[in-house]
Every structure is written in C-alpha cells, then in structure tokens.
Amino acid sequence: MNFTIIIALIASAFRLATPLIFASLGGTFSERSGVVNIALEGIMLMGAFFSVLITYLYGSAWLGVGGAILVGIVTSLLLAFMAIHLLANQVVVGVAINVLAASITAYFLEMVWKRSGQTTSLPKELSLTGNPQSLAFLEKIPILGDLFSRFTPFVYLAFVAVGVSYYVLFKTPFGLRVRAVGEHPRAADTLGINVYKTRYICVMISGALAGLAGATLSLGTISLFREGMSVGKGFIALAAMIFGKWHPVGAMFACLFFGFTEALQIQAQTIGIKLAPEFLQMLPYVATIFALAGVVGKATGPASSGIPYEKGEK
C-alpha cells in the first residue's frame, strides 16, 4: 500500500464521515432534549433535494446550503409539533416523515426537472465538491497538503459544528437545561425550565443539522440529487450518536470510524482487502448493537428520550 492510497483513503473517510457528523450531532441535540429523531434520514433527503433545487434556481450554492438548513428546520417542526404538542409517538412520526420525504422529493424532482431518478448535474462553478479557494493555502503544507486538497468546505464546517455543539451542550446554561429536560423533564419544569420550548429548539437544531447533512450529500459530493440518495445514512448517524454515547465528540469519532469503514469498502479492491464488502457495510450496525448490549462499554441514552412530556401529569 503506497502513500497516495493512504492519503486518498483518509480523505475519503473524512468526506464520507462529514454528512454523518452533521446528522449525528442533530440526533444528539434532539435526543438530549428527550425527542427521538428517527426522521434524520428523511430530513437529510429533504436537505439534499432542496439544496440542489435552490442552487439550480438561484445560481448560488451557498444559498442552496442555507435553503437546506431552512427546509430541515421546517421538516423538523412537523416532528416537534406532533411529538411535543400532540404527544404523538415519536417513532411513528419519524417513520411518516421518512415516507413523506422520499415521496415529496421525488414528486418535486418530477415537477421541476420533468424526469425521475435524478436531477441534472449542476454547472461546475456552482459545485462545492472541492477545497474552498480561501483555504487553498493549506494545500501547500507538505505531506498533509494532499489531504486538504481533497476536502470540501463541508468537512471543515463539520468539525466546527462538533466544537460548537460540545460547547453549547456542556458549557452553556442552555446546554444544561437541554440535558435536564432530557433526563428529568418534571424536575426541570419544577425549576422553571420551559420543557416545551427547550425541546422545540433542540428538534429545530436537529433539523438544521440534518438538512446541512443532506446538502453535504448532494452539493458536497456529486452536485446533483438522486432519489433516495440518503440510503440509510440517517440511520448510520443514529448509530454513531449511540456509539458516541450521545456526546458530540464521541459521535464525531464514531462517524469517522464509520466513514473509514465505508472508505475501506469502496477502495477495498485497490488496497487488496479480501474481506467481502458486505461485512464492512454491516460493521457500523453490528458495532452499535454490541455497544448497546454493553459488550463495548455501556451506552445509555438520556432517561426521558422518547417519552412525550405532559404538563401537570401525575
């Protein structure tokens, strides 16, 4: 195995981990506040489609990214409203959003592009798949320069998001409130924390991040949208969140690990790995089951995750 292949492998691992990092941070916010977000998958798909649509219509990729975030928030509001106000089963709503997202994106794809399957490719000047111009100096760094040249703006953003998420959740009063609400909403309520508001904000943050994850998949990878392109990535992100023990930094490492296995699987032939790719594909899920079973450290989620909170109950 030569040096170029190693660099390519690492760069590919980072790029593949990026959408997972955004989505798993989203999942972390939502679950830390007590709302299970199975809809990450669907919200990602929405973000992926609408970022391409907006870029296509308005000719600005960053506007597309903004649009993805906005669409993510709007989609997550359905989950928030149903789960928080209507006390609906959060998993059922999540499933519904995933079904809706797959159909709505395919519907608009057909309406706008008059075709099904995938959109046309965006013009090259609107692509976000390369290292940003402003960070071109990084490419001059010896050895690592090669690595940076293969990054996308999203890769840097993801790491910024990890830092910010960690800071917000663990170093600010808001973060403390979020964690209190997720662990023991009644106690938090008694202390004057607005449980509903906190959960709303967290689900919206979760939607924004999942939308951004979607933009990473489309704008940041192949500059087009393909039907159902999230293919289970939302669920891998969920796995990463659990594997990382509901902690932003833990989730990041889990995503990098999962990204690396995906990169290995894609490049298995060039590297000469004999293991069947299916086993590499299985790895994130099996690892998560083991983590949950307590084989590799015990993964325990926020105590009140998934339980609707009703004021004045009991």
Add this chain to the structure above:
Amino acid sequence: MKGEKLIKKIWNSMKFPLIAIVLGFLVGAIFIIASDNSPIVAYQALFQGSLSSFSSFGETLYKTTPILFTGLAIAVAFRTGLFNIGAEGQYIVGAISAVAAGWYFQGLPHLPLIIAIVISGALAGALWASIAGFLKAKIGVHEVITTIMLNYTALHLSNYIAKAVLNPQVLEGTEKKAHTVSLTDAGKLTKLNEIIPQFEYSSAHTGIFIALAMVFVIYILLFKTSIGYELRSVGKNPDAAEYGGINKTKNIIISMAISGSLAGMAGAVQVAGLLYKVSQTPNMPGYGFDGIAVALVGQNHPIGIIFSALLFGILSNGSRKMQIAGIPKEIIGIIQGVIIVFVAADQMSKILEKRKKAKIKPKEGDEK
C-alpha cells in the same frame, strides 16, 4: 343494547383511521392538482386499476399479501408495548432462509416443501427478532434502535449470502449471478389463475390464504388464549402485569419472536409466491415500513388489519395505473405518509378525551 354497544365500540376505533385516510386522500388531491391533473381522474384510475376486474384485483391481492403479514407482525408487538421497526430485516432473513430451505429440501413433494419453506422463513424471522427481544427484556435496550440496526445488518448479510453462498455459481457451478438460485417448481406456491382462470395475468398466489389463516391464528392467540392475555397485559400496563404474576421478560421475548416469525413468513411467502429467488440489492424491500402503517390504521386488531392491508394494497397496485394516466406515482407515498402522521395524532385525541374527562371529574390527590 349489547349490539348497539358493539357498533359504538367499532365506530370509535374506526373513527380516527377513517379521518386519517380521508385527510390522506385530500392532501394527495392537493399535490395532484399542483401537478396539473384532476384528482377525480387520478383516483378513478387508482381504484379502477386495482379493483375493477379479477385480474386487477388479483394484482391488488398480491400486493396485499406481504403487508398483511408485516402489519400483523407489528400489531402483535404493539399489543405488548413493543415497537418492531425491524419487520423489514425479519422479512429479509425470512426470504433468504426460504431460498435456502427450498434448495436444501428440493427433493420433497409440493406441500411438504412449501411447509418447510414457510416454516424456515418464520423461524429465521423469529430468531432475528429475538435478538432485539432478548436485549430489550434482559438489558433494557430500546427495541426501536436494535431493530433498525438489525434491518441493515440483515440487508447486507442477505446480499452476502446471495452472492457467496446461495449463488448459482456456488451451488450449481454455472456463471455468477446477482441473485440466489431459484426455487424448484415444487417449492412454488400455486398461482390463483390456475384455480380461477379469470385472474388471468395477475400475480396473485395462494400466499394470501396463508396470510388470512395467520390473521385467524393471531386473533385467537391474542384474544382467546392465556398467552395472548399475558402479552396484552404487558402492553397495557407492564407494572400491573408483573404484580399480577405475569413474567414481563418472558412475554417481551415471546412477543418479539411471534412478531418476527410473521414478518419472516412474509419474506418466505413472497419468495415462494412470486420472486422464487433473492436478488442482491442496496435497498430495503419496504414491506416492514408499510406494515407499520397497516398496523396503525388497522388499530392493531387482526380484523382491522385485513382492511388496512387491502387499502395499502390498493394504493400500491393503483399507483402504476395512476402513472399510466400521467399522474406522478409519488402521490401514493404522500398519501401514505399523511395517513401515518394523522394516525399518530389519533393517540393525541385519546389523550384529549382523557383530559376532557379529567376536567369533568377532578380526581383528588392529582399531585404526587
């Protein structure tokens, strides 16, 4: 008086699913209008295309078969307070085991072979679901997460088996294919058009009768046996059930196993009824997720599930006919999604009713 009560009870349980269905079609109509089409034309195509002839109804029956199984599967788990999102994965392992059984027992005559295939699918599904059941019962790991993880594990495992174990290249020494070996003729379920010629070109097969038989079995099991009583007690109030001497751990494992066996059967019957083999695929088959909607709309009741499975069968069969009429097929997915959203909201309406009652009769010692 008793009959009146029963009608009222049925109406109460049907009210919200019906509202959800109507709202689903209304939202669907908005999207149809937005695509410059007429909802009347679209829905006419949908229902005519799936009900108007023996042949089209047969196609609807074929689409109904797997989701009748998965709907039942999910309902059994729901009744015990478990959310089996893993019917998808249990379907997959059921399907691949059916192929394995078909190959291994290929010397057997038709009926015993079919029984072997269906049972092996059911066993595989039950085992797969039991992983989640066991983790939930013994360690308290939430079944939603484990079953999601098991879904994707099943998908990749099945792809591997289709490629490297049950591939024609391995078993028959022919060239490599993207799918497993096929079932022999003895392992195939009879097509309905062989019994009733009017079914003509439809893919309907006798699997629908196996599914209906399971509806009956599950109905008896849930409502007429002590096993069912225990399962439902754990679902209604696990703590009270435990005080009453019902073993919660045991019932969680049993419930998941029964649920998994039904989903596994769905896969086996789908293979024996039409597919005859399992192909390598990056995508989930989707019957497990459809089953969630079927179970919810059917109010987790076996009889209700017959009707809701038929409805979703009509939707999925009619979507092709709608597409031929020039209407985007995604409308169906939108209708389904909206129905699930509103059915989820029905739990809210129960809570609202409870609140209304609580306001009328304020209980003492409300505060703990």
